[in-house]
Amino acid sequence: MWTAERGPSPRQGRKRTMSAAIDFDPSIIFGPHPAAPRPRAKPPGFFTAYRAMRDNPITALSERAFEQPYVRLSRPGGVLLLSEPAAIEHVLVSNAANYRKSRQQQRRLQPALGEGLLTAESDVWRSTRRITAPLFSPTAIANVYADMEAAAADMRDRWLEQCWQPTPMDLADEFQRLAYDIVSRTFFSGAVDRDRMLLHAGMAVYFDTLGRVDLATMLNLPTWLPSPDRFRARKAVALFRSTVDAAVRNRVHGTNGETDDLLDRMITAVDPKTGRGLDTNAVADNVLTFLAAGHETTGNALAWIFYLLALHPEDEDEVRIEIARAFDGGPVNRDGLDKLVYTKAVINEALRLYPPAPFIGREAIEEDRFAGTHVRKGGQILISPWVVHRHKALWYAPDEFSPVRFLGDAASRIQRGAFLPFGLGPRICIGQRFAMQEILTVLATVLPAIRYSLSDPQSVFPQARITLAPRNGLQAFVRPATR
Numbered sequence: 001m002w003t004a005e006r007g008p009s010p011r012q013g014r015k016r017t018m019s020a021a022i023d024f025d026p027s028i029i030f031g032p033h034p035a036a037p038r039p040r041a042k043p044p045g046f047f048t049a050y051r052a053m054r055d056n057p058i059t060a061l062s063e064r065a066f067e068q069p070y071v072r073l074s075r076p077g078g079v080l081l082l083s084e085p086a087a088i089e090h091v092l093v094s095n096a097a098n099y100r101k102s103r104q105q106q107r108r109l110q111p112a113l114g115e116g117l118l119t120a121e122s123d124v125w126r127s128t129r130r131i132t133a134p135l136f137s138p139t140a141i142a143n144v145y146a147d148m149e150a151a152a153a154d155m156r157d158r159w160l161e162q163c164w165q166p167t168p169m170d171l172a173d174e175f176q177r178l179a180y181d182i183v184s185r186t187f188f189s190g191a192v193d194r195d196r197m198l199l200h201a202g203m204a205v206y207f208d209t210l211g212r213v214d215l216a217t218m219l220n221l222p223t224w225l226p227s228p229d230r231f232r233a234r235k236a237v238a239l240f241r242s243t244v245d246a247a248v249r250n251r252v253h254g255t256n257g258e259t260d261d262l263l264d265r266m267i268t269a270v271d272p273k274t275g276r277g278l279d280t281n282a283v284a285d286n287v288l289t290f291l292a293a294g295h296e297t298t299g300n301a302l303a304w305i306f307y308l309l310a311l312h313p314e315d316e317d318e319v320r321i322e323i324a325r326a327f328d329g330g331p332v333n334r335d336g337l338d339k340l341v342y343t344k345a346v347i348n349e350a351l352r353l354y355p356p357a358p359f360i361g362r363e364a365i366e367e368d369r370f371a372g373t374h375v376r377k378g379g380q381i382l383i384s385p386w387v388v389h390r391h392k393a394l395w396y397a398p399d400e401f402s403p404v405r406f407l408g409d410a411a412s413r414i415q416r417g418a419f420l421p422f423g424l425g426p427r428i429c430i431g432q433r434f435a436m437q438e439i440l441t442v443l444a445t446v447l448p449a450i451r452y453s454l455s456d457p458q459s460v461f462p463q464a465r466i467t468l469a470p471r472n473g474l475q476a477f478v479r480p481a482t483r
């Protein structure tokens with residue numbers, strides 16, 4: 001059903017904390033709304049769209065995209081941007097077998113991730129998902145809680161040591177490093193830790209370079225064509241491969257039985273259905289996939305949560321009070337995380353306004369008809385959590401931060417397909433539970449110990465590449481909570 005979320009204004013009766021709209025930069029929405037580009041009045045022509053797509057794809061979108069169930073984006077071959085929940089479910093869930101990952105995405109990710117879980121198709125994907133799924137079971141995720149908390153506590157203690165410095169800290173960068181640390185500790189027992197800073201920096205270069213839309217992508221050219229961006233990213237790719245290949249080889253030849261992690265399991269696991277395991281190359285592809293998919297996204301989610309809480313002090317207070325009650329002022333523990341109901345609503349609202357994976361692309365294997373539209377064989381489909389989550393037909397006051405929409409009855413009225421930060425269907429994010437536990441653990445471990453304020457809130461602006469990050473980071477002054 002194509003209906004807007006109904007009900008009273010989610011902010012009714014609550015004090016506004018931001019000033020009224022200031023309109024000095026037409027590309028930015030200020031005022032009560034967190035930063036976002038203002039949609040264009042008219043769909044842009046090909047070259048304007050190309051420039052905007054290359055610079056920051058969310059600035060290429062027109063108002064129609066946020067009002068219509070679907071729009072064809074202007075370019076040869078016309079990508080179909082789908083926003084109707086039923087149509088999204090058709091593509092991602094009920095007829096998922098007819099859609100593979102889009103060329104655009106493969107062009108950007110396959111050079112580094114090869115045939116890892118995120119980029120593999122058909123039987124390779126099915127087998128890899130069966131092999132890795134047990135690592136993400138509720139018990140397995142509960143078992144990595146201690147590592148998550150230890151990493152968050154290390155970062156918090158480092159912040160407390162550094163916070164006397166007069167310069168602001170870049171919280172976005174801090175959270176990226178923390179998320180990398182957490183994936184590396186929990187899944188690989190630190191095996192890919194030796195060159196941590198180098199690898200983290202390499203991934204940032206990779207995402208920035210290959211995350212840019214190029215002309216070949218706009219023209220829907222075959223993925224094997226050489227691309228200047230791929231050439232520029234080759235150093236970063238070579239660094240990933242050599243580091244990860246070495247870590248995998250060391251573990252294959254030198255395991256001493258002391259570890260029991262994702263890397264061990266990927267090396268030893270056999271798919272129950274086929275009896276076959278992953279070869280060394282496939283293991284390396286997947287190590288890189290879990291590092292890449294598991295750290296940029298969660299790091300960005302944390303940055304956006306801290307940004308939004310800084311803009312909304314009353315919500316920040318509610319989160320602080322809830323955390324204090326859940327743990328009775330004592331140490332954070334796994335069971336207490338389940339009590340953080342309002343905090344979870346804040347996380348969901350941040351994932352709605354700033355979905356860390358802003359675009360999900362698919363390509364039709366055979367032609368298809370649904371929701372009054374026709375998709376030809378090879379037709380490209382774009383499902384954008386950024387657009388769907390801010391769609392006027394689906395959300396009340398879509399650009400406002402309002403966690404209460406994720407509580408009680410209001411939450412039950414949200415249509416499946418209208419909120420999809422982790423995707424939907426068989427290829428839904430395998431790390432969703434891991435990410436939610438990680439974010440809750442970080443908030444519960446860090447927030448009670450500190451107070452923070454953004455040094456320049458108006459400079460924060462969402463930048464879309466493969467993930468959605470705050471452009472220029474998130475500069476903030478941090479001080480101990482007691483002062």
Ligand code: HEM
Nearest residue numbers: 118293294297298301356357421422423427429430431435
């Ligand atoms: C807030 C954090 C995260 C967000 C928003 C997110 C988002 C997504 C989305 C939207 C997809 C589906 C892509 C598609 O259908 O084309 C996906 C897939 C995936 N994610 Fe996440 N993710 C997050 C955290 C993680 C973590 C922590 C891990 C691993 C530790 C992870 C690993 C993966 C993998 C391996 C896939 C591919 C699954 C498959 O195709 O079977 N993600 N993620």
